[in-house]
Amino acid sequence: MRLTVNGTEHEVDVEPDMPLLWVLRDELNITGPKYGCGIAQCGACTVHVDGLAVRACQLAVGDLADGAVTTIEGLAQPDSLHVVQQAWIDHQVAQCGYCQSGQIMQAAAFLDLNPEPTDEEIDAAMSAILCRCGTYPRIRAAVHAAAAKLQEG
Template sequence: MELSVNGTSYSLDVEEDMPLLWALRDELGITGPKYGCGIAQCGACTVHIDGQAVRSCQMPVGDIGNAEITTIEGLGTPEAMHAVQQAWVDHQVAQCGYCQSGQIMQAAAFLETHPEPSDEDIDRAMSSNLCRCGTYPRIRAAVKTAAAKLQGA
């Protein structure tokens, strides 16, 4: 089976029903997506598949086909962070950090389709990503900052 992850093609010998999360972490060593709940409820495992935010713990690799997978490792680099990543740093969002790659991936996909979100839009879009540290006000502020930066403000 072939997977395209962060612009690189990989050939994997795995069962088609293996969750993408485990293919990424255990087979490819891509550890940005985290195991949180295993039932697609917490968002720690969020990745992009063709730009859409997807819970990788419940996505069988056999269902991906030729789609492009992007993980937090492929969103930006330390030298050229994605606007959402930079906003997370600027607003000091992370505390324990465990959920943050999923939060960032959810926010980046959301801003692609909602470039000028209201607070309510942000809260609704981010509500399915859980943060045990409760950094939700900083998450909202970071999403607003990233939206403005992506709009050129």
Template sequence: MKLTVDGTAHEVDVEEDMPLLWVLRDELGYKGVKYGCGVAQCGACTVHLDGVAVRSCQTWAADAEGAEVTTIEGLGTPDALHAVQEAWITHQVAQCGYCQAGQMMQAAALLAETPAPTDADIDEAMSGNLCRCGTYPRIRAAVKTAAANLSEV
């Protein structure tokens, strides 16, 4: 199976129904994608599939063939962070940090679709991403900052 992850082509020998999460983590070494619940309820495993946020624990490897998969590692680079990553740092969103890759991927997908989200838009889009540390007010603030920074570009 051929997958393109963060702009790099990969060939993997996996079952078609293997969860994309495990292909990314175990077969290809993308450790930013986290296992949280395995049933698409927490959002820790969120990646983009052709720009759309999906839960990689419930997306089959075959679903990603021919698509562009973007992980947190490909959202930005250390020298050129994505606006969402910069905002997360500015607002010191992460506490334990476990859910934050999924949170940022969900936020980036939201901003690509809704460049100037309202609080209700943010709350709705982010409602499937759980943070056990309860940093939701900082997450919302970071999304707003990222939106403002993206609108200046």
């Protein structure tokens, strides 16, 4: 089975109903997406498929079709971080950090669809990624900062 992750095509020998997260972590050694719950309740495994956020634990690799996968490892440009990553650093969002790759991938996809979000919209989008450290106030501030940066172009 072939799949494209972060711009690189891979060949894997797996069953089509294997969750994408298992393929990424165990077959391709791409460990940025984290295993948290395995049932779409925590969001730590969030990646992009054709630019849209997807919980990698819920997507069977056989259902990818020709979808291009982007993980936290492939979000930045070679010479610069993605604006959401930079905002995360500027606002020192991460505490334990386990959920942060999911948080950042969710925030990046969210801002692509909703570039000028309100506090309420940010809360609705980001509370679907569980952060046991409770960094949500910093997450909200960082998303606002990233949105402003994206508006600047």
